[in-house]
Amino acid sequence: MHLTVLQRIKISFAPMLILDGKVASAAVKAELTQQTATLLAAGKRAPHLAAILVGTNGASETYVASKVKNCEETGFRSSLIRFDENIEESVLLQKIAQLNTDPSVDGILVQLPLPKQIREQKVIEAIAPSKDVDGFHPISVGKLVQGLPTFVPATPYGIMLLLEHFRIETKGKHAVVIGRSNIVGRPMSILLSSNLPQGNCTVTICHSHTPDIKAVCAGADILVAALGKPGFVTADMIKPGAVVIDVGITRVADPTAKKGFRIKGDVAYEQAAEKTSAITPVPGGVGLMTIAGLLKNTMQAYLTTHN
Numbered sequence: 001m002h003l004t005v006l007q008r009i010k011i012s013f014a015p016m017l018i019l020d021g022k023v024a025s026a027a028v029k030a031e032l033t034q035q036t037a038t039l040l041a042a043g044k045r046a047p048h049l050a051a052i053l054v055g056t057n058g059a060s061e062t063y064v065a066s067k068v069k070n071c072e073e074t075g076f077r078s079s080l081i082r083f084d085e086n087i088e089e090s091v092l093l094q095k096i097a098q099l100n101t102d103p104s105v106d107g108i109l110v111q112l113p114l115p116k117q118i119r120e121q122k123v124i125e126a127i128a129p130s131k132d133v134d135g136f137h138p139i140s141v142g143k144l145v146q147g148l149p150t151f152v153p154a155t156p157y158g159i160m161l162l163l164e165h166f167r168i169e170t171k172g173k174h175a176v177v178i179g180r181s182n183i184v185g186r187p188m189s190i191l192l193s194s195n196l197p198q199g200n201c202t203v204t205i206c207h208s209h210t211p212d213i214k215a216v217c218a219g220a221d222i223l224v225a226a227l228g229k230p231g232f233v234t235a236d237m238i239k240p241g242a243v244v245i246d247v248g249i250t251r252v253a254d255p256t257a258k259k260g261f262r263i264k265g266d267v268a269y270e271q272a273a274e275k276t277s278a279i280t281p282v283p284g285g286v287g288l289m290t291i292a293g294l295l296k297n298t299m300q301a302y303l304t305t306h307n
């Protein structure tokens, strides 16, 4: 059934809320910009993020460029270190070792995915945990699981910040996370089940072996889709009034679009939105919060070594 916006407002308790990543990330960035200005006024240096990009993957280029731009907007220093697609693993590990001991660098990020000849796990474990602003190092993950202060992976961290910004009540709710990757689904499930203000959910985590995933999702008060299958979540999988967080970012060819592609989320937005109480748009939702989470981690890395 297709309803106009006005009809929807009339039949629901409250109008559907768009969880706008532009608005929430701007609030996070404004706070960080203020903090940086205070540091500079006190004669201290700005936080410094070093981002490493291997090869010329189009999407990775876009994300890293955006991270660097956001650093600049916040008054942070950033260094973009580029390597050829064919570099040897040892060269990358050597660079990381150098950044680990460079006192002018607070955070180190190696953009994933990496080319085949490089073992991702080796790279993740080479980063000093004190500079691990992606939160992918096993020490960071272990602390997260134990509920200890640490760097939280930027995407789930950004989602927690988004929920906080829009004052979404999570306590006692049933959250379903689709996807169990180390960078999104798994840490997301840990945060939602933690006793943080935006946690205290009962969490179900789904993956490619989950039977009857539609029914599981339809039981969710909070549904996080992070599987990378455009339009996977359809209206029949949504409990009326649910909060839906769409993490998916897939480039789908579209000759009518300016760049020749369009970005699609994991949720069939139009049909889903009619049933939700709140939903994130793609683009303009979780992606922007990921960058906000990364910037917050970089400030935290700076403060722990400068205070």
Ligand SMILES: NC(=O)C1=CN([C@@H]2O[C@H](COP(=O)(O)OP(=O)(O)OC[C@H]3O[C@@H](n4cnc5c(N)ncnc54)[C@H](OP(=O)(O)O)[C@@H]3O)[C@@H](O)[C@H]2O)C=CC1
Pocket (backbone or CB within 6 Å): 155, 178, 179, 180, 181, 182, 183, 184, 185, 206, 207, 208, 209, 210, 213, 226, 227, 228, 229, 247, 248, 249, 250, 286, 287, 288, 290
């Ligand atoms: N907005 C942002 O800031 C970010 C967006 N992303 C996007 O989020 C999406 C997920 O990323 P990422 O976690 O890295 O992806 P991965 O490919 O690493 O993980 C996908 C997960 O989804 C599960 N999955 C795949 N197909 C199905 C299915 N049909 N039913 C149930 N589960 C399924 C997989 O299960 P199994 O483990 O069994 O294979 C896996 O656990 C991508 O679109 C990515 O581009 C990623 C990072 C940041």
Ligand SMILES: Nc1nc(=O)c2c([nH]1)NC[C@@H]1CN(c3ccc(C(=O)N[C@@H](CCC(=O)O)C(=O)O)cc3)C=[N+]21
Pocket (backbone or CB within 6 Å): 062, 063, 066, 109, 110, 111, 112, 113, 134, 154, 155, 249, 263, 282, 283, 284, 285, 286, 287, 288, 290, 291
């Ligand atoms: N070491 C590492 N850390 C990461 O955090 C990491 C990574 N590797 N590899 C890839 C994923 C993906 N990711 C995104 C970041 C920003 C947007 C983003 O800014 N999205 C905007 C724009 C989207 C666009 O125009 O492409 C939006 O959704 O509105 C999206 C996705 C970080 N990741």
